[in-house]
Amino acid sequence: MANPVLVVMAAGMGSRYGGLKQIDPVGPNGQIIMHYSIYDAWKAGFRRVVFIIKEELLDAFRERIGNAAEKLMQVDYVFQSPDKLPEGCTMPEGRTKPLGTGHAIYCVRGVVSEPFAVINADDFYGAQAFQCLYDYLKDAQDDDKYRYCMVGYRVENTLTENGTVSRGICEADENGYLADIVERTAISRDANGVISDPEAGEIAEGTLVSMNMWGFTPSFLDELETGLRTFMTDELPKNPAKGEYYLPFAVDHLIQNGQATAKVLQTSAQWYGVTYKEDKPVVVDALRRMTEAGLYPAE
Numbered sequence: 148m149a150n151p152v153l154v155v156m157a158a159g160m161g162s163r164y165g166g167l168k169q170i171d172p173v174g175p176n177g178q179i180i181m182h183y184s185i186y187d188a189w190k191a192g193f194r195r196v197v198f199i200i201k202e203e204l205l206d207a208f209r210e211r212i213g214n215a216a217e218k219l220m221q222v223d224y225v226f227q228s229p230d231k232l233p234e235g236c237t238m239p240e241g242r243t244k245p246l247g248t249g250h251a252i253y254c255v256r257g258v259v260s261e262p263f264a265v266i267n268a269d270d271f272y273g274a275q276a277f278q279c280l281y282d283y284l285k286d287a288q289d290d291d292k293y294r295y296c297m298v299g300y301r302v303e304n305t306l307t308e309n310g311t312v313s314r315g316i317c318e319a320d321e322n323g324y325l326a327d328i329v330e331r332t333a334i335s336r337d338a339n340g341v342i343s344d345p346e347a348g349e350i351a352e353g354t355l356v357s358m359n360m361w362g363f364t365p366s367f368l369d370e371l372e373t374g375l376r377t378f379m380t381d382e383l384p385k386n387p388a389k390g391e392y393y394l395p396f397a398v399d400h401l402i403q404n405g406q407a408t409a410k411v412l413q414t415s416a417q418w419y420g421v422t423y424k425e426d427k428p429v430v431v432d433a434l435r436r437m438t439e440a441g442l443y444p445a446e
Contacts, residue, residue, distance in 0.1 A: 149261035151284035153188045153196045156251050157268035158227035171421055173430045175438050175445055180271045185216045187274040191281040195221040199251045202226040225258055227251045233376040239387035247391030253371040262287045265361040272360055273416030284362045293407035296362040298414055299355035305418040309425040311335045315357035315395055325409040328357055328395050358418055371397055
């Protein structure tokens, strides 16, 4: 079996971080969240990482992240650019905004031919999440359906005390496969400890949510070409300046069509991220404690 590949969606980093100069150090020796993801992935068994970035950030990205990753893994770079589109498709006139996470993964076609994991660049997922993803993907094979997976987090492990968060609320069927995923954009916990969202109402602890941590067989890349073509023909004209082709939409379409399943791999891992600047001290403290406990090397 081919060894699974880790794909990191980092093309949005430049816009948020002013050209990577301000990537927040959170570890005891100036590490950023992505360093921990690469380390956890390597410990789980991944030996190759593909970073999806903006081309103009290649040098800065390599210096800040890629060179460190190369000590553990084979590193490749893919650029999410407006000209990487299915044949015959063109970007709307004047559009500069990228086409979203589904398009980002489409850009690795021709570079990845093994089962692969997908993560966000700026989320701390925890070692257990990488291990269950790797264990699934190392044996993943399509049969009468495409056999994908996603890591489901308990909602209470993905909140911040400093505001609301967007999460995909997941519903699994009796066999543990993803049946439905609904994006909720304003989840928070109130002073009484109740978790809720204005649209969804109260959300029970233990409810599974998606943090954009997916596992795919190579078939997904061909399906993305078809899906992206349809999106650009049917949906993008309705919102040419801002419409985006999201990764969960692409997966959900294949599930609802009966073409694919997505096994929900449950993790009790604690998510960390800097959604708000006030979150940073929490992340710094958590990583300091994990380092002192021997879960991560200080360097």
